[in-house]
Amino acid sequence: MHIPDGFLDAKTWGTAWGASAGFTGYALYAAKKKLSEKTIPLIGITAAFIFAAQMLNFPVAGGTSGHFLGAILAMTLAGAWPGFLIMVVVLAVQCLFFADGGLTALGANIFNMAVVGGILCYFLMSVAKKVLSKRLGERGAVLVAVPVFSWLSVFLASIACSFELAISGTIPLNVVLPAMVGVHSIIGIGEALIATIVVSVVIQTRPDLVDFYEGSRKIMESSVGEVSS
Amino acid sequence: MKSPGSDLKKKSLWIFLGIAMLAAIILATFVSPWASSSPDGLEKVAEEKQFLEKAEETEPSWKHSPIPDYGGEVGTRAATGLSGFIGVLLTAAVMVGLGFLVFSIGKRKRANSDISKN
Numbered sequence: 012m013h014i015p016d017g018f019l020d021a022k023t024w025g026t027a028w029g030a031s032a033g034f035t036g037y038a039l040y041a042a043k044k045k046l047s048e049k050t051i052p053l054i055g056i057t058a059a060f061i062f063a064a065q066m067l068n069f070p071v072a073g074g075t076s077g078h079f080l081g082a083i084l085a086m087t088l089a090g091a092w093p094g095f096l097i098m099v100v101v102l103a104v105q106c107l108f109f110a111d112g113g114l115t116a117l118g119a120n121i122f123n124m125a126v127v128g129g130i131l132c133y134f135l136m137s138v139a140k141k142v143l144s145k146r147l148g149e150r151g152a153v154l155v156a157v158p159v160f161s162w163l164s165v166f167l168a169s170i171a172c173s174f175e176l177a178i179s180g181t182i183p184l185n186v187v188l189p190a191m192v193g194v195h196s197i198i199g200i201g202e203a204l205i206a207t208i209v210v211s212v213v214i215q216t217r218p219d220l221v222d223f224y225e226g227s228r229k230i231m232e233s234s235v236g237e238v239s240s
Numbered sequence: 241m242k243s244p245g246s247d248l249k250k251k252s253l254w255i256f257l258g259i260a261m262l263a264a265i266i267l268a269t270f271v272s273p274w275a276s277s278s279p280d281g282l283e284k285v286a287e288e289k290q291f292l293e294k295a296e297e298t299e300p301s302w303k304h305s306p307i308p309d310y311g312g313e314v315g316t317r318a319a320t321g322l323s324g325f326i327g328v329l330l331t332a333a334v335m336v337g338l339g340f341l342v343f344s345i346g347k348r349k350r351a352n353s354d355i356s357k358n
C-alpha cells in the first residue's frame with residue numbers, strides 16, 4: 012500500500028512527514044542500546060529479507076495482488092525501534108531507487124506501515140504476550156501473537172491510509188474505507204503466514220535472534236554459565 | 241532433565257546470517273520475476289474508485305530513481321530479477337551503514353561522558 016505522489020494534499024503529507032521524522036529521530040536514539048557488532052548484521056539482513064519479501068506479490072481475490080509488509084516481523088526479530096529503522100530504510104530505498112511510493116508520500120507511508128502498522132501494533136502485541144504467556148508459556152505466546160498482530164498491522168495500516176486519502180479530499184471515507192479494509196483483510200492473512208513461518212524457523216534454530224522472545228536471553232545466559240563452569 | 245542450554249543449537253551466527261541473506265537474494269532475484277503483476281490493494285481500490293488518475297497526472301516529486309518500478313520499464317523477467325538483486329544488496333548496505341553510524345556515535349558519546357566524569 013505504497014501511496015504514490017498525487018493522492019495526498021500538502022497538509023496531509025506534510026503532517027505525516029513531520030510525524031514520521033519525529034518517530035525516526037526517536038528511533039535513532041532508542042535503537043542505540045540494541046546496536047552492537049552482533050545485532051547490526053542481523054538488522055541489515057532482516058532489512059534485505061523484508062525488501063525481497065515485499066517484491067513477492069501474491070494474488071488475492073479479483074485481479075488484485077498483495078505483498079508482505081514486514082513491520083511486525085522486523086520488530087519481533089530486532090526489537091521495536093531497530094525494527095522501525097528497518098522499515099524506514101526499506102521504504103526509503105524503495106522510494107528513492109525504485110520509484111515505489113512517492114517522495115511526498117514517504118512520510119505517510121512510514122506513518123502507516125511503521126508507526127500504525129508497526130510501533131502501535133508491537134505495543135499491543137507486547138501487552139497480549141504478557142497475558143498469553145501465563146497460559147501458553149512465552150514461546151507459545153510469541154507464536155500466537157505474531158500472526159494475530161501481523162494481520163492487525165496490515166488491517167490498521169489500510170485504515171490509516173484510507174483516512175489520509177479522505178482528509179486529502181481524494182475520495183470520501185465511506186467509499187474508500189470499506190474497499191481498503193476489505194482487500195487488506197485478505198492480504199493480512201498472507202502477512203500473518205509469512206511472519207509466522209519466519210519467526211517459527213528462527214525461534215527453532217536461533218532463539219537468541221528473536222528479540223521479542225525474552226526467554227532466549229535466559230537460554231543464552233545459562234549456556235554462557237555452563238561454558239564458564 | 242534437559243537443561244535449557246542444550247536446546248540452543250550452537251550454530252555459528254555467521255552461517256545462520258549467511259543462509260538468511262542467501263534466502264533474501266534468491267527470493268528477490270529468482271522468485272520475484274514470477275510474482276503477481278496484478279495491481280496491489282491500494283492501486284486496485286484507486287482504479288475501482290476512480291482516483292488513480294490523480295497519481296498518473298502528477299509529476300513525480302523525485303525523478304532520479306535509477307530503476308523505476310523494479311525494472312518494469314524494461315519489462316523482462318531478467319530486469320525484475322536483476323533489480324531485486326541490486327535492491328537486496330543495497331537495502332542491506334544502507335541498513336548496516338546506518339546501524340554502524342548510530343552505533344559509533346553512541347559509543348563516542350559514551351566515551352566522552354566517561355572522560356568528563358573523571
